[in-house]
Amino acid sequence: MGQAVGALNPAAIAAKKKLAADFKTKGILTALLSGLLYGFYTAFMTLGMSKGVWANWYGENSGLSAFAVMYLLGALGAACTDTCSALWATSFATIRGRFSDFIRTIKTKPGIVMVVAAIIGGPLASTAYVVGLQMAGSLVVPIAALCPAIGAIIGHFLFKQHLNARMMLGIGICFLASFMIGSTGLGDDVPANLMVGLFFGFIAALCWGIEGCICGYGTSMIDPEIGITIRQVTAGFSNLLILVPVFALISGLSPVEMVGTAFGDGDAMIWFVLAGLSAYLTFMFWYKGNGMCGAALGMSCNGTFSFWGPFCCWIIIGVIFGQEGWNMPPIAWAAALVMVVGIFTIAMNPLDLFKKKDA
Template structure:
């Protein structure tokens, strides 16, 4: 009787561990999916900003606009339209799922306000910096911006006294090395320009903003449904971009009314808006998957999996803009691809010890052997 009870207990223990293992694997799969969809969002928003009136602004008619307007106002406007479209998608989804009331209530809560603050850092600041850097330097900046997990690890140590062990420091060093490797392909090349260098620097600002967002959102998202958290994030980002950042840049350009004029032209551009609607959809998908993946496999591993957009971003830009769109300048040298893979590995090292995967497989084999013996 005792032996039978022991076997039942062993079966329950193995079943529980199997459930946890499957739950972790599902979380990793969702987080990896977020990295893939972020790469697709990158390609879609870049494609949107080559169509319709955007082609005029960045093309032969760009002399009608100042260099500052082209580099900053228009880039901020592109990010604003994308985030506004994503906010609409997020609200519609919350209504369909019957969670819109939860969204309204969560905005007033402490976790909701933390996500709101994180959204201001990740949307208007990091998101706009990312779009600006893409327009200035191309897909070479995607792996550079993926330094955000390394930055988040350092900031978490400084702000919240979280662990920063030797393994994580090695991972950070790998990421920094990879970023220099990638950046060197543009800076040292004969085609290097001032815009390329500035674009890479701005990409670092994007990584810093997303690193800060990760620190703050990690607290808020632990107590809020990922779908509601993303709704808060995208609505906040869309409003801040559209009604604060774009008018602010227009004011710096010397004409605050320019924001309304450019926005009107942009939203009535039939060739570009379908691409923005698509990029907004993928923005909601990627951030929802990132938040959900983090809640299932942990923020560290989830952020690492999401960081694979360092590879997927340039890949989808090459496929959509370079091959499908026939646009020159979207192919990356082999060194940059190697750097993207190295950075992806560095991100994993920051989040977990790669040897742990081998240990888990060994433990699973031992559990099966124990069960068979019983």
């Protein structure tokens, strides 16, 4: 009897290993999907900011000051996307009967931590990201993808997280990729504000790196779905109710009129609605993928948005809608792929992907 109980069934063991491998594979695919959706979020948001009233605002005879065009419209575009994403998040939470969990959790200490992180990653990072996109195009996306590398550095100094030689190598690869992208601004035939746009992309990466470090604490004690809802709601409404009014008043414009005009433009809002859905799903699949294949591998897979962002912008805005300026030079495409390699190297040993598990 003891031998029967203690005996191992080879078929059962093989089935268990196959189930675990399939689960991890699904996790990798889910995390990769989050990176792809981030590309769609970038493309849809940027497309929305070229339609309807936005085309007039960015036109030569808009009557808006240079400050308003650069900062107010950037904040307003981010606010439209983040607010739509917040509405998607609360709608799904309500449908699943979890809205009360959201209200209860946001009052707790981990919930407040998530709110602080969302303010850094929402109004600050999102606005910088949008401003960078408007000034330098899709070249900003790989620069913003420096956030895992920056997050690793910040975590080392703030939380004493260990940085080994492999992680330092990955950080070096990421910054090498950013310099490759920056080199595209050294020629004569480049946009006038390219380097300034890349700088704003770096600011976005810095803020998202800080957000990632802070959220590590919050999400360790909050259900991911609730954490994402807190994040999106805070980002959306803090952008809409704080940053946009401040920039509008500095510009001598009515924030209520600007917001009302933006949200009342159906030609543009359909793309912001899609961008908001893509942003929500990006976070959902990122957290879900992390839980299935591990945070390190999940972060690496999500970091592929450094490639998918420019690719989606090129396909949707450049090819489908025929807008000029969305082609990337070969060195920028190469740099985006190098960035992906660097992110993978920070998160894990790439050689582990090719090692066979012990039987």
